[in-house]
Amino acid sequence: MPGFPFDDNRSSGGLVAKGSHGDNAAPLSITEISGLLKRTVEDRFGHVKLRGELSGVKRAASGHLYCALKDEKAVIDGVMWRGSTQRLSFLPEDGIEVVASGKLTTYPGRSKYQIVIDQMEIAGEGALLALLEKTRKRLEAEGLFAAERKRRLPFIPQVIGVVTSPTGAVIRDILHRLADRFPSHVLVWPVMVQGQGAAEQVAEAVRGFGALPEDGKIPRPDLLIVARGGGSIEDLWSFNEEIVIRAIAESSIPVISAVGHETDTTLADFVADQRAPTPTAAAEIAVPVLRDLAATIGEFALRQKKCALRPVDLGRERLEARAGRLPKPESLLQQPVQRLDDLGERLRRGLADRAAQARSQLQSDPARLAVHMLERPVQEGRLRLEALGGRLGTGFRQAVQHGNGRLDRAGAGLRPALIRARIERSRGRLDSFARVLPQLDPEKPLERGFARVLSVDGQTITSQAQAVRETLLRLKFHDAEMEVATGSASVRKPARAPSASPPEQGDLF
Known part of the structure; x- marks a missing residue:
């Protein structure tokens, strides 16, 4: 057919695939070639160690980790199975430079090659510091390091909880310092302070102390000390883990961070309520010095006593000053005594003069005394x-x-x-008074069946108000008397009988 490029006589191929003369190789399927490539790659690169920057980090619901390692010119996919991810000592994130160890393989489903990562580590201290700074900024943005979140430490904690290794020198230094300054009740929660699983143990210890009941068998601490000795940034990395940071931030008990030496800084120092440069300094921050406290209390007591006595001293001084300005009693009596003597002398002379004058008048006019x-x-x-x-x-x-x-x-x-x-x-x-007198005699009605109510001292009781004020009453009849205690008597008014017969006399009380 003119214009049709296919020609049965050409060796480039035909419409139907046929074997060429002398060719005994059968065509391979896609699965076969993928398998050949997979075996070739795995045999050639059985174990490799790659350095690159993490990108596209994603953790599946199954626990597997998918990511990509890249540098300036190339990218390779990577996968880390769940069993390997559990051994990671850090949280993989985009932008972290790591060293991944594993084997290369292919993924036939996408015709791509990838690395199955068995171990992943941060590539050098610089990368570790970069990860630390990135984590710090992210947690700071959440407000975990804010100053207003930090709580005031108790002045004298009754129980102190310490989260540290039970075998290191740190716990001995803390206990020795506490015994010197202010002996306290210390609870130690033993944990690993470095290595795989250390961060989880520290976080669990902090949360465990906070979960203790207030009145349980184990006393609940008033203060926590998270402590560790010095070391490299890798040794202290457990205290930079997010799980530890969030556990300290959520703690209901104030926390002192004493990780490393003075030059060491971890994220636990930023989130804790107080940072101590060393574990020994943490013990000094936790409690005051007992001797200094006793001296201070003694000084306060002395000042209180002085303050209480100061008004008395001032009053005494003022009283003495005013008493010094008062005249003496004998000086106050000198003038009245002198005046009394003067008046007495004048009275004596006046009486003598008056008597002499009267005698003279009497003698000069005897006619006035005539019979x-x-x-x-x-x-x-x-x-x-x-x-x-x-x-x-x-x-x-x-x-x-x-x-x-x-x-x-x-x-x-x-x-x-x-x-x-x-x-x-x-x-x-007088006769009319005599006739009325028997009618007014209070003893006459007693002969007709009445009784006279008297008080203990013989006064007549005429009303209920007077009777209730007396504890003991005397009832006088025409032939005898009897005493009645008012506490055992009840007061009621006599009921009016409906019949025409005269009403009976009721109880007087």
């Missing part, structure tokens, strides 16, 4: 009495004239009728 001058008032009184006796009768006048007359002789002139009339009026009033 007729003394009898004159007597005669005038007798005349007035006689004038009065004229109105009362002749008998009374004779008695006055004689002076020594008797009343029975004068009675005839005093008009006995008038005297008897007055006596009769008085007797009538």
Whole structure:
């Protein structure tokens, strides 16, 4: 056919695949060639160690880790199975330069070659510091290192929890320092402080101390110390792990970080409530010095005593100053005593002068003491009495004239009728009082069945209000008396009987 490029006579091939003359090789399938390539690569590169930067890190739900290793010019895919990922000492992230060890293989499903990673490590200290700085910035952005999150340490913790290795020198230094400064109750949670699984143990210890109940058999610490001795950045890396950082941040107990020496810095130092340069310094920060505390308390007691006595001392000084300005008692009495002596002397002279003057007047006018001058008032009184006796009768006048007359002789002139009339009026009033008196006698009604209520001292009780104030009452009947305690009596009013018969007398109490 003109224009058709296919020609049955050409050796380049035909429409139907046919074997060429002398060719005894059968065509390979895709699976066969993939298998050949896989075996070739695995045999040639049975174990390799690659250095590159992680990219596209992804952890599947099954626990496997998929990533890519790259440099400036090439990229190779990598996979790390779940069993190997559990042995990782760091968290793989994009941008970390690592050294991966494993074997090369192919993935026939995508016609790609890849490395199956058995072990992965950070490539050098520089890469480790870069990872540390990257982790620090990420956690700082979450606010885990904020100053307002840090809590105040207790002044005198009763129980101190220590998270460290039980066999190292760190725990001995802490216990020795605490015993010197302020003996305290210490609980040690033993952990590994470096290597695989150390970070998980430290985080578990911090959370375990916080989970202890307040009133449990094991006392709950008031303060935690996370401590480790010095070392390289790789040795201290467990305290840079995110699991440890978050455990310290979530701790309900204040934490002191004492990891490494003064020049060593970990992320645990940033998140802890207090950083100590050394484990020994952590013990010094945790408790005060007992001797200094006792001296301070003694000084405060002395100052308190001085403050209490200061007003007394000031008052005493002021009182002494004012008392010094007061005059002496004898000086206050000198003038009144002198005045009293002066007045006494004047009184004595005045009485003597007055008596002398009266004596002189009496001696100079003796006529005033004449007998007729003394009898004159007597005669005038007798005349007035006689004038009065004229109105009362002749008998009374004779008695006055004689002076020594008797009343029975004068009675005839005093008009006995008038005297008897007055006596009769008085007797009538007395008889009326005598008739009323029995009615007013409080003892008379007792003969008719009544009783008289008296207090202990004999006063008559006339009302319930007076009765309840007395603890003991006396009931007086016409023939005897009896005592009644008010505490055992009840008060009720007598009920009015509906019938026409006279009501019975109720209980008086």
